[in-house]
Amino acid sequence: MTNLQKVKINITERKEKSSEYSLDTIQVTCDKSITETRIKQYYKGLRKETTNTKLAKIEDITRALKYEDTETYLKRYDRTRDCLNIAIQDGDKLIQGRCNQSRLCQNCARAESSQRIEDYKTSLISLAEDRGLYFVTLTAPTCRERELRSTIDKRIKAFAKVKNNINRRHGATLNGLRKLEVTYNKNTDKYHPHFHFLIQGEAEAYLLRDLWLNQFRDASIKAQDIREIKLPNGDTSNLVEVFKYATKGIVTDTIEAHAEYHILRAINRKRIFQTFGELKKVYLEKISDTDNQINDWSAPKREIFAFQNKCRDWTDARGNRLVNLETYQVKRYENVNNEKNGENEQGKNEKISSKSQYGRTRNNREQRESQRKEYFTICERKSDAW
Numbered sequence: 001m002t003n004l005q006k007v008k009i010n011i012t013e014r015k016e017k018s019s020e021y022s023l024d025t026i027q028v029t030c031d032k033s034i035t036e037t038r039i040k041q042y043y044k045g046l047r048k049e050t051t052n053t054k055l056a057k058i059e060d061i062t063r064a065l066k067y068e069d070t071e072t073y074l075k076r077y078d079r080t081r082d083c084l085n086i087a088i089q090d091g092d093k094l095i096q097g098r099c100n101q102s103r104l105c106q107n108c109a110r111a112e113s114s115q116r117i118e119d120y121k122t123s124l125i126s127l128a129e130d131r132g133l134y135f136v137t138l139t140a141p142t143c144r145e146r147e148l149r150s151t152i153d154k155r156i157k158a159f160a161k162v163k164n165n166i167n168r169r170h171g172a173t174l175n176g177l178r179k180l181e182v183t184y185n186k187n188t189d190k191y192h193p194h195f196h197f198l199i200q201g202e203a204e205a206y207l208l209r210d211l212w213l214n215q216f217r218d219a220s221i222k223a224q225d226i227r228e229i230k231l232p233n234g235d236t237s238n239l240v241e242v243f244k245y246a247t248k249g250i251v252t253d254t255i256e257a258h259a260e261y262h263i264l265r266a267i268n269r270k271r272i273f274q275t276f277g278e279l280k281k282v283y284l285e286k287i288s289d290t291d292n293q294i295n296d297w298s299a300p301k302r303e304i305f306a307f308q309n310k311c312r313d314w315t316d317a318r319g320n321r322l323v324n325l326e327t328y329q330v331k332r333y334e335n336v337n338n339e340k341n342g343e344n345e346q347g348k349n350e351k352i353s354s355k356s357q358y359g360r361t362r363n364n365r366e367q368r369e370s371q372r373k374e375y376f377t378i379c380e381r382k383s384d385a386w
């Protein structure tokens, strides 16, 4: 008997005992129907709401500034607003369209970074096993809004030059990847474009930093950062922060929306992510335009759900919610999972390494949270150094 059938029997039994129980209350209180996919869908709803809120603010700024290419940006916002907006349930399948605009959409940014980890993890693990893998952050002084695009250009060119130098003059090859990030400091009203790298070999990591400093005489050595990144037993959770998308994606006020719009414009048609040397992609599969999931928490049916910002959930025409989970239920589920996994450390490690990006359980959420803090501290500290 499947879990779903058990749940359905429970509902019928309880309904007979007391007519006070509506189907909804039982659905909410029955923990058996809280599944990993349902939790994932819950988080998609939260990210969708954050994205929609950001889009509304950026759209105001875009319309107010009236640049020539305003329409292009407005169309992009529309595409992102449509992302995962409709959920079609067909039997137990849940089908949703994606926008694939990772620079605007939190859900697509997440899917893209997970995809990249999958694509490169085998290669990164073998680079790490041979000579070690280093997380390098390279910065140069912050800049004003009007200089942002040219500053980014300069830094991309500077890196290309350094890479060639390493090859030609030092007889070494850089293996790894680079990712461009741009942050904005509200207090100083300055932008901070910088690079994060994963580089194989300690010597190469330091050589990269030294040659970078030669390119930017006004850059301080203290503002550069090098640390070894471990991938114990093929556990790639340390990579999650490295692969995350450039801006923090949360816009709370007009000033931040303005900065976000300018960052978007400055990185337009620029490569955020680049690999070089021996780092090879393993899967050539592209992220699909549709997000296909299994609905394993409610009865199979044919139904169309539309996203509602207010409840951060999708509802059908009668107002029934698709995910229908409250925060406390999600937290309780995650706590139970943490405890279960804490008891069996061996099992936990197996789980992380054998599961795909989407199947990663929340047992290492705390660990990732602390990594996330450390990562942003690096970025902020670099930004403060100026």
Ligand SMILES: [Zn+2]
Binding pocket: 080, 083, 084, 098, 099, 100, 101, 105, 106, 107, 108, 109
């Ligand atoms: Zn999207």
